[in-house]
Structure formats: structure tokens, C-alpha cells
Amino acid sequence: MNVLMPTSLAEACTLCAKHPGVIPMAGATDLLVHWPLRQAEHDKSYLDLSKLSELRGVRWTADSLTLGALATYWDVLQDARIASVFPLLPDAARQVGAIQIQSRGTWAGNIANGSPAADGVPVLMAYDASVTLASAHGTRTVPLRSYYTGYRASVRKPDELIVSIEIPLVACDFAVFHKVGARKAQAITKVGLVITRLASGSQRWRVVASSVAATIKRCPTVEALLNTGTPLKAPADLSAAFAADVAPIDDIRSTADYRRTVLARLLFHSLQGVYDGAAAP
Amino acid sequence: MQTTASNPAASTLQIAFSLNGQAIDIAVDPRERLLDTLRYRLNLPGTKEGCGEGECGACTVTIDDLPANSCLVPTFQVRGCSVRTIESVPKAELGPMLAAGATQCGACTPGVVMTAHWIKQHSQVLESQTLRALMAGNLCRCTGYDGIIDGVRRWIGGPQ
Numbered sequence: 045m046n047v048l049m050p051t052s053l054a055e056a057c058t059l060c061a062k063h064p065g066v067i068p069m070a071g072a073t074d075l076l077v078h079w080p081l082r083q084a085e086h087d088k089s090y091l092d093l094s095k096l097s098e099l100r101g102v103r104w105t106a107d108s109l110t111l112g113a114l115a116t117y118w119d120v121l122q123d124a125r126i127a128s129v130f131p132l133l134p135d136a137a138r139q140v141g142a143i144q145i146q147s148r149g150t151w152a153g154n155i156a157n158g159s160p161a162a163d164g165v166p167v168l169m170a171y172d173a174s175v176t177l178a179s180a181h182g183t184r185t186v187p188l189r190s191y192y193t194g195y196r197a198s199v200r201k202p203d204e205l206i207v208s209i210e211i212p213l214v215a216c217d218f219a220v221f222h223k224v225g226a227r228k229a230q231a232i233t234k235v236g237l238v239i240t241r242l243a244s245g246s247q248r249w250r251v252v253a254s255s256v257a258a259t260i261k262r263c264p265t266v267e268a269l270l271n272t273g274t275p276l277k278a279p280a281d282l283s284a285a286f287a288a289d290v291a292p293i294d295d296i297r298s299t300a301d302y303r304r305t306v307l308a309r310l311l312f313h314s315l316q317g318v319y320d321g322a323a324a325p
Numbered sequence: 326m327q328t329t330a331s332n333p334a335a336s337t338l339q340i341a342f343s344l345n346g347q348a349i350d351i352a353v354d355p356r357e358r359l360l361d362t363l364r365y366r367l368n369l370p371g372t373k374e375g376c377g378e379g380e381c382g383a384c385t386v387t388i389d390d391l392p393a394n395s396c397l398v399p400t401f402q403v404r405g406c407s408v409r410t411i412e413s414v415p416k417a418e419l420g421p422m423l424a425a426g427a428t429q430c431g432a433c434t435p436g437v438v439m440t441a442h443w444i445k446q447h448s449q450v451l452e453s454q455t456l457r458a459l460m461a462g463n464l465c466r467c468t469g470y471d472g473i474i475d476g477v478r479r480w481i482g483g484p485q
């Protein structure tokens with residue numbers, strides 16, 4: 045095993061360029077699962093980001109919140125302003141594993157890992173976050189909603205590192221995070237739904253679904269239905285729109301049918317009292 | 326600091342950190358988990374391995390004063406950090422836990438105590454989360470949890 049331990053971001057980028065295929069490591073909460081059994085992983089090269097102070101912590105600017113690539117769930121739980129401005133960030137953080145995972149797991153690692161069942165990613169996506177990537181050739185910023193290109197595939201090039209996540213300071217007047225798992229704590233999401241509504245504008249709704257497609261994704265058809273104020277009398281009125289946006293499957297954690305049904309119900313019931321078109325039966 | 330390894334087993338990394346308040350500087354295999362370094366290299370077997378996948382919390386230690394699963398930490402990541410293990414918790418403090426039936430087979434107990442000890446020292450975390458939620462990363466197959474929660478409550482001096 046080859047471990048590279050850069051002491052600056054510039055050095056990390058140079059090492060990425062010099063060692064094609066090197067694996068970035070942040071909190072290691074995904075990378076080290078069942079480590080002794082995964083011998084093939086032991087022969088690879090790793091780039092330890094954990095000591096890069098440039099990537100630590102959360103920062104506020106006049107118009108955004110920036111999470112450094114090493115910002116953990118715990119860091120977010122410690123920031124009182126985040127709880128009031130972006131309440132879904134701590135809501136999701138508290139649901140990721142337990143304190144031992146929250147203390148080391150990073151938001152950037154959650155994005156880079158690319159699981160369709162991730163809990164940090166959908167919340168960031170519903171807040172219109174973007175991801176800044178850096179390499180020896182420079183930096184670029186991509187909207188998180190267009191970051192994934194397929195199952196565990198993304199626009200990130202092998203020599204690029206996620207360096208930060210930016211969330212624009214735009215007011216929402218409604219925001220909710222749902223995680224359905226096998227038990228209350230320490231469960232992997234079998235259906236996830238995040239909904240936000242901007243306080244003003246014309247395209248106000250954001251609907252992000254997890255564990256119901258190859259990637260976490262925005263649901264543009266469902267959002268269009270809400271943006272136009274289409275009346276909704278029952279969860280079934282959402283089914284066609286969801287069918288256009290997501291493609292749940294049967295797997296070890298759940299069935300396609302269960303996921304489809306629960307997703308529509310979660311959205312329908314979340315809208316009661318906040319969405320004019322949603323009529324209680 | 327860098328190691329190149331064509332023969333991975335032969336390469337080592339020199340890692341300095343603080344362990345239970347004492348500075349140490351040791352050579353480790355880059356593949357070594359903190360759990361293994363503690364148990365097999367440093368002869369501190371109080372930290373247990375349950376699942377090896379971050380679920381059970383039997384391997385809980387604190388790193389820079391935050392609970393962590395040592396089965397998920399490569400030892401080279403604690404360079405420059407302060408690590409505390411169950412061996413650093415004074416035995417005299419554990420009475421209330423034992424009295425409440427917080428332990429049976431004992432496999433989960435070191436991890437339970439580490440998390441509980443951390444909560445005791447940072448009781449403000451109970452303002453935003455319940456004790457049960459904060460202890461959710463420490464699984465126990467014996468006690469049914471009520472004994473653990475009662476014991477931790479007594480220990481940290483919260484409402485019974």
C-alpha cells in the first residue's frame with residue numbers, strides 16, 4: 045500500500061496528477077468498511093487529505109455557505125447559524141450513522157462515494173449546492189444536480205479533488221427531509237425524499253429523491269407539476285410524474301413497488317397545509 | 326512524508342501521536358487500522374472488535390475529543406492527534422454503570438463506556454439530542470439497552 049500525505053492542497057493536486065488512479069481519503073468511513081477482508085484494496089495508492097487545513101470547516105460569505113471538503117457532519121451540527129438558515133443540513137447530519145460516523149464522515153466524501161442511498165447529497169441538492177473541483181490544471185464549479193452521470197459515476201475526473209461545496213443563501217419557506225430505513229438509527233435509506241420551496245420566484249419547488257434511481261436526483265416532472273399548482277387529491281396523482289423521474293428497483297433493502305408507493309405518499313402528506321393544490325381527502 | 330511500496334508488507338510509516346495523554350512515536354504498517362495498532366502493537370486490548378464495519382461501536386475511542394470507530398481509522402490518520410482509549414477511564418467512575426445492569430457479557434461495554442464518558446464530559450450535546458440517539462452507535466446483544474441507558478443516566482447525573 046502506498047500512502048501519500050500531502051501538506052497543502054497544491055501538493056495534493058500535484059500528487060493526483062503524478063499518480064493516476066490514486067484514491068483520495070477523507071474520513072475513511074466508506075473506504076475502511078470491512079478493511080481486513082478487502083485485500084485487493086490494500087495494494088492501491090491513497091492520498092490522505094485529512095491534514096489539509098485549507099479544506100477544513102465551514103465558512104459563511106455574504107451570499108453563500110461553503111463547506112470545505114473536510115467538513116464533517118459534526119462540524120455542521122456545531123454551527124448554530126446553519127441550524128437556522130439550512131435546517132435540513134443538521135436534520136440529515138443527525139441521521140448519518142451515529143456520532144462515531146458523524147465525527148469523521150465528510151459531506152464531500154458522501155458526494156464522491158456516489159451512493160444512491162446517501163443522506164447528505166439529497167439535502168445539498170435541494171438547497172441548490174454546487175461542487176468545486178480542483179486539479180493541477182485549475183478549478184471548476186459544477187451544480188450538484190448535474191454532478192452524477194450514472195451509478196457511482198460522476199463528472200469528476202480521476203485527477204480532480206472535491207475542494208468545497210457551496211450553498212447559495214436563498215430563503216426557503218418550506219423544507220423537509222425524510223429518510224425511511226429499516227430502523228430509526230444506523231440504517232441505510234430505502235426511500236429518501238427532500239423537499240424545499242424557495243420563498244419567492246416562479247420555479248420554487250425542489251424535489252430530490254434517493255434510493256429510487258441509479259443516482260440521487262432531482263425530480264423535474266414532479267417539480268413542474270407543483271410549480272404549476274396542479275391540484276392533487278391523492279398520492280396516486282403523483283405516480284405518473286414520479287414514474288417519469290425515477291426508476292426504483294428490487295434489491296436487498298426493499299422492493300420497487302414499496303419504494304414507489306412510499307415516495308408518492310411521503311410527498312403527498314408533506315404537502316398538506318403548505319401546497320394550495322393539495323387537498324386532504 | 327511518503328512511503329512507496331513495491332513490497333507493501335515491507336513498508337512502514339513513522340507516526341507520532343498522543344495516546345492516553347502520553348506522546349508516542351511508532352512505526353506502523355500503512356494498512357493498519359487504529360484498532361489493530363492499539364490491540365496488537367500497543368498491547369491495549371480493552372478496545373474490542375465487533376463488526377469491523379462501523380456499526381457496533383465496540384471499538385469506540387476518542388480522537389481529538391470526538392468519538393470514533395477505531396476499526397474505520399487508518400493509524401496513519403492519527404498522526405498529530407490525541408487518542409484516548411478505555412484504558413484511560415478511571416475504574417472508580419464505573420460503579421453506577423455496573424450497578425444498573427449496563428453490562429452482561431461485556432463485549433460492548435468498553436465502547437459503551439467511551440461514548441458515555443464523552444457525553445458526560447460534553448453534556449451540552451444532550452440539549453439537542455436524546456441520550457438514546459447519542460448512544461445509537463453502540464450496539465448490545467445482551468442488556469436490551471434499558472440497563473445501559475439507566476446506568477449512563479446515573480453516571481452522568483441526569484434525570485433518572
Ligand SMILES: Cc1cc2nc3c(=O)[nH]c(=O)nc-3n(C[C@H](O)[C@H](O)[C@H](O)COP(=O)(O)OP(=O)(O)OC[C@H]3O[C@@H](n4cnc5c(N)ncnc54)[C@H](O)[C@@H]3O)c2cc1C
Nearest residue numbers: 070071072073074075141149150153154156162163206379
Ligand atoms: C456504520 C456506517 C453508517 C453509515 N451511515 C450512513 C448514513 O446513514 N447515511 C449516509 O449517507 N452515509 C452513511 N455512511 C457512509 C459514510 O459514512 C458517508 O458516505 C460519509 O460521508 C463518507 O465520508 P468520508 O469522509 O468518511 O469518506 P471516505 O471514506 O474518506 O471516502 C469516500 C469516497 O469519497 C472519495 N473522496 C473523499 N473525499 C474526497 C474528495 N475531497 N475529493 C474526491 N474524492 C473524495 C474517496 O476516494 C472514496 O471513494 C455510513 C457508513 C458507515 C460505516
Ligand code: FES
Nearest residue numbers: 375376377382396
Ligand atoms: S468493530 Fe468498529 S464499529 Fe464494530
Ligand code: FES
Nearest residue numbers: 429430465466467
Ligand atoms: S453486554 Fe453483551 S453485548 Fe452488550
